[in-house]
Amino acid sequence: MSVNASHPLSRCGALLMTAIMSGLVCAAPGPVLPFFDATTLPAVAAGSEPNPYRNHEARARIVEVGRTVYNQSCAVCHGADATRMGPAPSLRAVGRFCLRITETSLKSRCVADADHYFYKSVMEGKVKLGVTHMPAWRDVLSSEAVWAVRTFLEAPPPAEQKP
Numbered sequence: 818m819s820v821n822a823s824h825p826l827s828r829c830g831a832l833l834m835t836a837i838m839s840g841l842v843c844a845a846p847g848p849v850l851p852f853f854d855a856t857t858l859p860a861v862a863a864g865s866e867p868n869p870y871r872n873h874e875a876r877a878r879i880v881e882v883g884r885t886v887y888n889q890s891c892a893v894c895h896g897a898d899a900t901r902m903g904p905a906p907s908l909r910a911v912g913r914f915c916l917r918i919t920e921t922s923l924k925s926r927c928v929a930d931a932d933h934y935f936y937k938s939v940m941e942g943k944v945k946l947g948v949t950h951m952p953a954w955r956d957v958l959s960s961e962a963v964w965a966v967r968t969f970l971e972a973p974p975p976a977e978q979k980p
């Protein structure tokens with residue numbers, strides 16, 4: 818895997834400021850490779866869904882790795898620690914409504930659907946009417962990294978930055 822040393826803000830900062838001022842989203846600058854120790858994430862088989870880390874014994878560590886990946890690759894558009902406003906939607910909301918479902922099998926189907934939507938959105942990106950709203954991450958992030966980000970987003974927001 819190639820190493821990309823540029824900071825997300827250096828690639829997107831100017832665009833982001835323009836985006837915030839004009840109310841538009843940050844025009845997709847291309848995916849930014851995060852720096853993290855990939856060996857800290859337990860291997861998961863390709864196509865593992867729903868989120869294989871949700872009830873993992875190493876969940877606390879996975880949340881921290883997910884936070885690291887998120888803040889390097891996603892925060893520039895989706896907001897620092899997913900607690901601050903960004904030009905793109907908050908990712909903590911994805912699947913949150915499932916938690917209100919009381920019937921167990923319906924709830925797990927809802928969560929599985931949300932996981933699938935999350936994973937697919939990230940890997941394939943968001944292109945609408947020929948405009949790239951979010952780049953595809955499939956050549957940049959491993960499945961492990963994507964699920965770690967999802968696990969981070971489901972954890973309570975970092976205490977020091979609760980909105």
Ligand code: HEC
Pocket residue numbers: 842843844845846847887890891892893894895904905906907908911934935936938939943945950951952954958966
């Ligand atoms: C260049 C800006 C940008 C970056 C960087 C970015 N996103 Fe996005 N993302 C967007 C925009 C804009 C949307 C909304 C697009 C739409 O719905 O058409 C979006 C949508 C999503 C969605 C769907 C959300 C929903 O509520 O439907 C997910 C999931 C997502 N992004 C995850 C990620 C993750 C994880 C990362 C980091 C690995 C990331 N994004 C990095 C701009 C970005």
